[in-house]
Amino acid sequence: MIDFPPVIRNLIEALKELPAIGPRSAERIILYLLEENKGTKQRLIASLKELETKITLCSRCGFYSEEPLCQICQDPSRDLLYYCVVIHPVDVLKIERTGAFRGVYHVLGKKISPLEGHTPEDLPIAHLIQRIDKEKPREVILAFGTDAEAEATALFVSQILKKRAIKVSSLAMGLPAGSGLEYADSVTLSYALSGRREL
Amino acid sequence: MIDFPPVIRNLIEALKELPAIGPRSAERIILYLLEENKGTKQRLIASLKELETKITLCSRCGFYSEEPLCQICQDPSRDLLYYCVVIHPVDVLKIERTGAFRGVYHVLGKKISPLEGHTPEDLPIAHLIQRIDKEKPREVILAFGTDAEAEATALFVSQILKKRAIKVSSLAMGLPAGSGLEYADSVTLSYALSGRREL
Numbered sequence: 001m002i003d004f005p006p007v008i009r010n011l012i013e014a015l016k017e018l019p020a021i022g023p024r025s026a027e028r029i030i031l032y033l034l035e036e037n038k039g040t041k042q043r044l045i046a047s048l049k050e051l052e053t054k055i056t057l058c059s060r061c062g063f064y065s066e067e068p069l070c071q072i073c074q075d076p077s078r079d080l081l082y083y084c085v086v087i088h089p090v091d092v093l094k095i096e097r098t099g100a101f102r103g104v105y106h107v108l109g110k111k112i113s114p115l116e117g118h119t120p121e122d123l124p125i126a127h128l129i130q131r132i133d134k135e136k137p138r139e140v141i142l143a144f145g146t147d148a149e150a151e152a153t154a155l156f157v158s159q160i161l162k163k164r165a166i167k168v169s170s171l172a173m174g175l176p177a178g179s180g181l182e183y184a185d186s187v188t189l190s191y192a193l194s195g196r197r198e199l
Numbered sequence: 200m201i202d203f204p205p206v207i208r209n210l211i212e213a214l215k216e217l218p219a220i221g222p223r224s225a226e227r228i229i230l231y232l233l234e235e236n237k238g239t240k241q242r243l244i245a246s247l248k249e250l251e252t253k254i255t256l257c258s259r260c261g262f263y264s265e266e267p268l269c270q271i272c273q274d275p276s277r278d279l280l281y282y283c284v285v286i287h288p289v290d291v292l293k294i295e296r297t298g299a300f301r302g303v304y305h306v307l308g309k310k311i312s313p314l315e316g317h318t319p320e321d322l323p324i325a326h327l328i329q330r331i332d333k334e335k336p337r338e339v340i341l342a343f344g345t346d347a348e349a350e351a352t353a354l355f356v357s358q359i360l361k362k363r364a365i366k367v368s369s370l371a372m373g374l375p376a377g378s379g380l381e382y383a384d385s386v387t388l389s390y391a392l393s394g395r396r397e398l
Contacts, residue, residue: 002291005253005269008254015243019227021219028218034254044243047209051210051229051232052240055206055207096201
């Protein structure tokens with residue numbers, strides 16, 4: 001049966017490997033790229049190449065960076081006494097966008113995950129301990145999410161850090177903002193109850 | 200406020216120009232590309248470059264091709280007596296995938312569209328007439344869709360072709376396959392009625 005020429009089929013296949021792009025979206029994107037002449041293709045090629053060559057992880061905290069130290073670690077106004085430990089580099093942005101944290105970060109890189117074969121021993125925790133021993137923060141906030149794997153990771157990391165007599169905390173659990181009780185599951189609700197605040 | 204490094208932001212902007220990709224999908228794609236090492240980035244770069252340099256339009260029918268003549272025009276088993284005229288190159292594939300047409304195609308490239316400033320005089324119809332005068336098909340099927348602009352285009356093209364004593368037809372209108380009457384609008388239904396077939 002007649003199909004797109006091989007070059008177009010190759011691009012469709014490459015696009016379909018990306019998340020959030022199915023066969024239909026891939027075709028729509030191709031048709032757009034075939035007809036556009038605003039330089040989108042060139043911009044895509046250039047930025048994909050740069051992504052490949054220029055982006056590294058900050059040597060101190062592990063966030064995305066184009067230099068050995070990321071923007072945050074280069075910022076002298078950040079409070080080195082507060083660490084926020086996250087699992088993925090993008091989690092740093094999630095916290096930054098709240099505007100509620102002025103400390104520094106540490107990206108762990110992975111969590112304990114029996115399904116993916118990540119045991120507690122696989123956690124790259126040596127670098128975190130090295131940093132803590134050197135920089136001596138006052139508090140380490142574990143911002144790991146609330147699935148079972150994230151909670152196991154938090155438990156494991158907190159046990160190690162507590163031996164060093166550092167305050168270790170984790171994100172509060174409770175009702176999400178702008179939501180009614182009717183949407184909350186009972187586990188969330190029980191956390192919201194036990195973590196209730198006096199008004 | 201801290202954001203992704205500039206290289207990543209550039210790629211997000213380029214991705215957001217594509218159809219079907221919003222800010223969230225662009226971020227998901229970036230995160231995938233940052234962590235994958237299966238060569239997806241290289242495949243994307245390579246196929247985007249090839250799309251730019253290798254794809255042209257068939258000199259005879261206007262379908263996408265990597266050679267001067269497309270796969271269909273190169274196929275000696277196609278019936279040259281039947282033309283199917285479509286508006287966009289991708290429409291050729293839509294018809295091909297039905298398996299119900301063994302003739303050849305002609306891509307018009309645009310339709311009459313007052314909003315986009317395309318008058319009947321702008322239609323690139325000279326090449327079609329040239330081909331018809333040379334190849335003398337028996338029937339020309341106009342497969343243009345059923346919006347007002349497509350119908351105006353069909354009317355205009357058919358008036359020109361009929362002066363050449365060629366049979367001109369257009370796609371049937373009626374109920375779509377696998378659908379009940381309750382989903383059909385009344386215009387579609389009136390076409391389905393007037394085009395009824397004896398059983």
